[in-house]
Amino acid sequence: EADIYQTPRYLVIGTGKKITLECSQTMGHDKMYWYQQDPGMELHLIHYSYGVNSTEKGDLSSESTVSRIRTEHFPLTLESARPSHTSQYLCASSELGQGKETQYFGPGTRLLVL
Amino acid sequence: GIQVEQSPPDLILQEGANSTLRCNFSDSVNNLQWFHQNPWGQLINLFYIPSGTKQNGRLSATTVATERYSLLYISSSQTTDSGVYFCAVEDDKIIFGKGTRLHILP
Numbered sequence: 738e739a740d741i742y743q744t745p746r747y748l749v750i751g752t753g754k755k756i757t758l759e760c761s762q763t764m765g766h767d768k769m770y771w772y773q774q775d776p777g778m779e780l781h782l783i784h785y786s787y788g789v790n791s792t793e794k795g796d797l798s799s800e801s802t803v804s805r806i807r808t809e810h811f812p813l814t815l816e817s818a819r820p821s822h823t824s825q826y827l828c829a830s831s832e833l834g835q836g837k838e839t840q841y842f843g844p845g846t847r848l849l850v851l
Numbered sequence: 852g853i854q855v856e857q858s859p860p861d862l863i864l865q866e867g868a869n870s871t872l873r874c875n876f877s878d879s880v881n882n883l884q885w886f887h888q889n890p891w892g893q894l895i896n897l898f899y900i901p902s903g904t905k906q907n908g909r910l911s912a913t914t915v916a917t918e919r920y921s922l923l924y925i926s927s928s929q930t931t932d933s934g935v936y937f938c939a940v941e942d943d944k945i946i947f948g949k950g951t952r953l954h955i956l957p
Contacts, residue, residue: 770945777935780947795944796852825892838882838941842894 740764743828743843750818751851758813758846760828767833769811770840773797774825783826786811787833818850853878857938857948864928865956872923872951874938883914885923886937888950894937897923928955 741762772780782795854877914921
């Protein structure tokens with residue numbers, strides 16, 4: 738059973754607000770990821786990290802930033818929320834190393850920007 | 852970048868039927884995973900399978916890396932198998948396919 742948590746689960750916020758989505762895992766995984774997914778559609782990689790102090794951009798430019806100060810924690814921040822940011826945000830983690838990179842997903846945060 | 856294509860896009864089956872889902876990818880990859888997303892949005896990893904064949908209960912998967920495809924087999928479908936099945940490959944980044952939407956009728 739995967740131990741990866743996301744808060745909040747649901748968020749409704751006005752345009753222009755700064756928000757931080759939290760993601761924590763207790764498995765000691767080095768790699769962590771953030772994805773954006775519209776309902777029933779494909780996942781788009783936003784950011785990922787290989788470990789502490791490592792952050793990389795994915796393919797989707799969502800005007801967001803991440804930080805990785807602790808192994809277990811990988812928060813995603815939107816500096817100025819827009820209606821186009823309305824979506825589901827999924828956090829995942831995996832071990833690092835060939836053959837070990839099975840991804841485990843959190844339950845997601847559903848964001849609505851008015 | 853690598854292209855990932857899944858087929859069929861949608862599939863409706865009667866409970867008890869068998870199904871085969873396909874994932875084609877355009878270039879060599881370091882790994883390949885199959886996921887099931889249930890109707891409540893939770894993604895569960897089914898297989899980590901860069902090559903070869905694996906089985907887990909009623910599900911099995913085969914990846915033929917040299918021919919750049921993977922197959923997911925579901926036997927004796929149950930209504931709880933409904934949802935979206937995603938294939939994801941990794942080169943330097945992870946890329947997901949658009950998924951196969953499976954609906955199992957009771």
